[in-house]
Amino acid sequence: MRFGSLLAFSLLAYACHGQALAGSAPASLTCTPLTKGSSMQLDGTIPASEETLSLVVSSREHRYTLSDAGSETTVIESLAEGVFALNIRSRGFDTTLYAIPATVKATPLPYGTDARFVAKLTALRPSRHAAAGASYLYDDYVRDIKMSCHYRYEI
Numbered sequence: 001m002r003f004g005s006l007l008a009f010s011l012l013a014y015a016c017h018g019q020a021l022a023g024s025a026p027a028s029l030t031c032t033p034l035t036k037g038s039s040m041q042l043d044g045t046i047p048a049s050e051e052t053l054s055l056v057v058s059s060r061e062h063r064y065t066l067s068d069a070g071s072e073t074t075v076i077e078s079l080a081e082g083v084f085a086l087n088i089r090s091r092g093f094d095t096t097l098y099a100i101p102a103t104v105k106a107t108p109l110p111y112g113t114d115a116r117f118v119a120k121l122t123a124l125r126p127s128r129h130a131a132a133g134a135s136y137l138y139d140d141y142v143r144d145i146k147m148s149c150h151y152r153y154e155i
Contacts, residue, residue, distance in 0.1 A: 026052035027077075027153035029086075031097065031119065034146040040121060042097065046086060047073055048153065053088065057095065062126035066090050079106035079115045084151065093136050095123045099149070112154030121145045 026045035033040050044055035044065075051068045071090040076083060082101035087094060103118040121142070128140040 024048040025153070025155055026054075027151055029055065029149065029151050031121065031147040031149040034118065034148050038142070038145050040123065040126075040142060040145050040147070042121070042147070042149075046075055055088070055095075057123055057126055059126045062129070064124075064126055064129040066095060079104055079113055079117075079151070080108075084115070084117060084119070093124045093141075095121075097121050097123075097147070097149075109154055112152070115151045117149050117151070119147045119149045121147050 026048055029042060029044065029046050031042040039059045041058045042055055045052055046055060047053055053066060053068050053071055053073050055066045057064055066088050071088055074087045076085040082104040084099035086097045097119050099117040099119045104115060106113055106115040122144060123142055124136060124140055125142055
């Protein structure tokens with residue numbers, strides 16, 4: 001009888017834990033260049049605890065969208081401590097954005113966070129983006145472009 005009660009309690013606790021994660025929402029991210037002569041921009045949503053990546057990388061008239069399909073996304077975020085890093089591996093190329101810790105200004109919201117920070121972006125040039133299966137060279141990337149970013153997460 002004890003084993004059955006323990007098993008039932010464990011299953012109930014597991015089910016309740018899963019429901020708590022289901023209420024999360026994606027965070028919005030908008031970044032514009034601080035580097036003179038650059039027109040690189042990021043705009044869209046990044047995952048919270050679910051698959052909700054939809055980030056547009058643009059430069060002048062060229063653009064591409066990073067989405068859930070075929071992408072591996074890693075977000076490390078502790079904005080109150082000045083930490084934000086985003087890495088997206090999609091179609092054989094990496095997009096990396098990381099905040100410069102001293103620039104992070106986070107404001108807690110009743111059900112989320114609003115933050116602004118300066119970050120460095122390394123991404124594939126939108127003018128070089130090709131169909132899946134393409135291989136990219138070193139010169140196809142822009143590296144360490146300083147960006148002014150606005151991050152907002154709210155349930």
